[in-house]
Amino acid sequence: MEKLKINVVIAGRTYPLSVNNTKEEEGMRKAANAINKLISMYEENYAVSDKQDVLAMCALQFASKVEISSIEKESTSREVVEKIKELTNLVDFHLK
16 A cells, blocks of 8 residues: 655644555644644743743643543543442342
């Protein structure tokens, strides 16, 4: 399968990328757009003169969202497993 060649602009710089399909292209463009919006927000609300600092804060913001989501998912999974165990024990009790 031929890869699609696209360009995305992040913090005023153009980055050429290769993607596998239009879904991946859409994801890359949406991600670049989200990064650019976050950059604008940091630049408007904080006295940041160095793009490197702004990009580092963006990376931290996005990475923390992934980690928080993972922690919440693990917590939810544990809760579900505990409820299933409780229900299994209850059913076992009533079947005896």
